[in-house]
Amino acid sequence: MNPVSLEAFLEKSNGKRLVIDSRMIKAGDIFVALKGEKVDGNEYVNEALTRGASYALTNKSVEDPRYLTTKDTIEFLKESARYVLQQCKMQHRIAITGSNGKTTTKICLASILSDIGSVYVTEKNYNTEIGVPLTILNNREKIKSARWGVFECGTDSPGNIQELINLIEPDVSVLLNVGTAHLGRFDSRKELLKEKLTIFSGLKNKDIAVAFSDDGDIASFVEGLPCKKIYFGQLSGDQRLVEFYYDDDVTFGIFENSLGRYVLRFKGIWHRGQLLDFLAASTTLTAMGIEGFELSATNIELPFTDRFSFITKKGITVINDCYNSSLESVRPAIETIKKIGPQKTIAVVGSILEQGKHSENTHGLLGKELEGFDYVLFYTRDKQIEYARKNLSPELSSSKSADIIVWLLDNAYPGTVVYFKASRGIEMEKLVNVFLERIE
16 A cells, blocks of 8 residues: 555645545545445445546555545544644634534524634534544635634544544634433433533633533533633523513524623524524623624524424424434424414424433433424334323324325414424435425
8 A cells, every 4th residue: 555645635635625425426526435334435436436536535555546545534534634724823713512502503603703704614514523624624725714713513422522622623612511412322421421521621721611501510510621711501601591582583582691681683583592502602702802793693594494494384384393303402492382372283203313222211201392282293214202102192103204294284274383303314304395395
């Protein structure tokens, strides 16, 4: 094997798009072959080159100049991205993690910071040890000129966040919450908490830790850090969410800090969790010495179509909340639905995945949360949702989307709210789209 050097790879890939799915290759792209648990990308190098890839980063050693060979493509990606970040001159690198709300917080920060100067933001939900370096390498020019960088950090196993911190080297770290999302991939909540808290590893005296103070475990850990600390929450914190209400398609949030209370207006319907995400962003900005951003805050638009997104057709309001699912994301959604006060409420729910040994308890609690709906339907494409029967008897339970659609068409009328919720793996969004098409 004659491995490609870091310098040669960065030169050859400059201005080109790095792609990890051979089916998405366009002329001139560079294919990055990743070896996963089920699929080995190295087996698709020829296909990628045939589709027009200019090079392939692979662990295969072949006498072909288009093969850029390295022992471990993931480690090589991270090393390359780390080098790119080391060359930039960002004032602050902000790392965000939490069980819920990472992308919303990132969007809020980016929206406000972009009104002041140039900002680089990790794309979409690319928040893994693969996604983060890829988005860095695919946005080198933007990173070079960026005044700030906002990085979303996810985890699905112990050590993931530390890998990202070693890459990003943030001087501002934000922990939004620690809930039950992905809990099945950890031995216990204690282990999950430990993983999330590594977002603060490496912070020094002048660095900043932003933390959710209502969680005593988080607050007590952060209090012992050697850096600047600032807190947000509802019950306590330097910045607090006091209350919120709705007026048509507008959300009003009442906040409080050391100077007193203030009200902000947001476009669209935001639930409590999303308002806390905004508060985390505004607390971060305050800690960075950025003030007077209230007007920019009112212009934030959440671009989601599958995260508590409202669509009204023929008087029926459909809430698509199918991007992912956890107890902590269900609760604020239900609270908002009650605040809106519709005539009739229907919930169509599927399983919360990645709960492992906690699944029966999680779904039992989910059933309890759903008691306030007039009707609840179980979409049993995955059978774990049936555990919710412990506290709830559904109006209908079926693995066939057609059964769900027929029932909804017979029972939803103008004034009805239909709430769809499940983990991404359930593909509930397909059911949502069919229902919307069939409403007449």
